[in-house]
Amino acid sequence: MDIDPEISERLKKLEAKYETMGQDMVSYLDGLLYSDSTNYWNYTHVDTLLSLQKPNTDFPDELVFIIYHQITELYFKLILHEQNQIAHNGRDVLKSGEDKGWRKSLDKGYFTERLNRINRYFDTLTHSFDIMVDGMEKDQFLRFRMALLPASGFQSVQYRKIEICATDFIRMVDKSKREKFENEENPSIAAMYEKIYWKLGAMELASGKKTLTLRQFEKKYSDDLVKLGEEYTEKNMWKKYKGLSESDQSDEKLLEQLKLFDVNVNVNWPLIHYKSAVRYLQMESKDIKATGGTNWQKYLPPKFQKRIFFPELWSEKEIDEWGKAWVDKITNS
Ligand code: HEM
Structure with missing residues (x-):
């Protein structure tokens, strides 16, 4: 034949x-x-996927809560996937290990494209957050949340990984503790991790001790996060940007996407998330205790934390007013 x-x-x-x-x-x-x-069903594992929603109560709106968290985690996974490719110049991630003459170093076009994808994912998350803000009955929420204690979105490790892959570890150290490390030559990731901003936000209001939510999280993830911090010291997004040629670094489209990413992760998403806490946990007489027992009103709004991945890209005034306009709008609405 x-x-x-x-x-x-x-x-x-x-x-x-x-x-x-x-x-x-x-x-x-x-x-x-x-x-x-x-x-289709083998490829997407749709049966497995649809078997993963297991509410703790009979309140129908708990399904909305659980599925929206899962949707968010899937987007976080996509974001980390892009960050991973930026870190490896788009080549180490190939399963086949084949070198197809892919990028040996990062170019501004590729970097910009990947940032664009990440920003699109964040934008989708920010815009869909109304599913949380308006999509559940407050009475149901306040009851079923008691069956979830002390679990909190605070324990989302992918969220922390996104931050670690984004910038130098020092940027995540609580701002009041940062100076000490800035004066050291090579501060260890482990030492900085001890002063990471989120730990200080996860103290019990009443006792000043670490919340159970935080203690559970640390036991499960601290080792991995310190390792990730070490691994990304030289290949986080900021380092990748600084590794570009000077002319590439001043590319307007790239700068625009980097700044948008900073605002998306550190202002837009935190604010819409904060809005859900205001909607469900803020009462006229007194605030309802947050899941972790934290002072969420001081902790969640970006204007207090001033988490900024790339401060070099912002003016003093912009840093000074970080998240301020947005938060005032939300709290007064
Ligand atoms: C009605 C919806 C929600 C409310 C009322 C709410 C409330 C809160 C509160 C009060 C905290 C502070 C920590 C604590 O005391 O527990 C927190 C932290 C957090 N939540 Fe939510 N949350 C909601 C939905 C979500 C969703 C859908 C996600 C997606 C994964 C999420 C992810 C997070 C993260 C990542 C943190 C830590 C933020 C940070 O460290 O700045 N939350 N949330």
């Missing part, structure tokens, strides 16, 4: 591919003969 030249060409390529891996192509072709074809 004559073999179609196109097929013959593919076979030759396949043979060469398997040969470089020391594998026998014919066995792999047998594998193809026996394997089932893919269908």
Whole structure:
């Protein structure tokens, strides 16, 4: 039988591919003969996906709460996926390990594109947060949340990873503790981690001790986060930016995307999230205790924390007024 030249060409390529891996192509072709074809439900694992919503109570709106958290975590995963590619110049992540002549170093076009994707994901999250703010009955929320204690979105490790992959670790140290490290030559990630901003925000109002929410989180994740911080010391997004040529660094589109990312993570998302806390936990007489028992009104608004990934890109005035206009608008609305 004559073999179609196109097929013959593919076979030759396949043979060469398997040969470089020391594998026998014919066995792999047998594998193809026996394997089932893919269908939608196998590919997306939709049955597994839909089996992962297990509310703790019978209140119908708890399903909205749990699914929206899961949706957010999936977007966080996409964001980390892009950050990972930026860190590795878009090449180390290839499963096949093949070097297809991909970027050896980061170029501004690729960097800008990936930032654009990340910003789109954040934008989607910020705009969909009304599902939380307006999409649940307050009475139901206030009751089912008691069945979730002391769990809190505060324990989302992907959120912390996004921050760590974004910038130098020092930027995450609480601002009142930063100076000490700035004066040291090579402060260790582990030492800075001890003073990370979120720990100071997770103290019990009454006793000043670490909340159970924080203690659980640290036990599970601290080692991994310190390791990630060490790994990203030289390849976080800020370092990647500083590794570009001077002319690339001043590229307007890139700068615009970097600044947008800073605002998305440190102002826009925190504020819309804060709005949900105001809606559910703020009462005229007294505020309802947050899940972690924290002082969320002091902790959550960006204008107090002033978390900024890339301060070099902002003017003094912009830093001074970080998140201020937005937060005033939300608290007064
Ligand atoms: C009605 C909806 C929500 C309310 C009322 C709410 C409330 C709160 C409160 C009060 C805190 C402060 C820590 C604590 O005391 O627990 C917090 C932290 C946090 N929540 Fe939520 N939350 C909501 C939805 C979400 C969703 C959908 C996510 C998505 C994963 C999320 C992620 C986070 C994160 C990452 C933090 C830590 C923020 C930081 O350190 O600045 N929250 N939330």
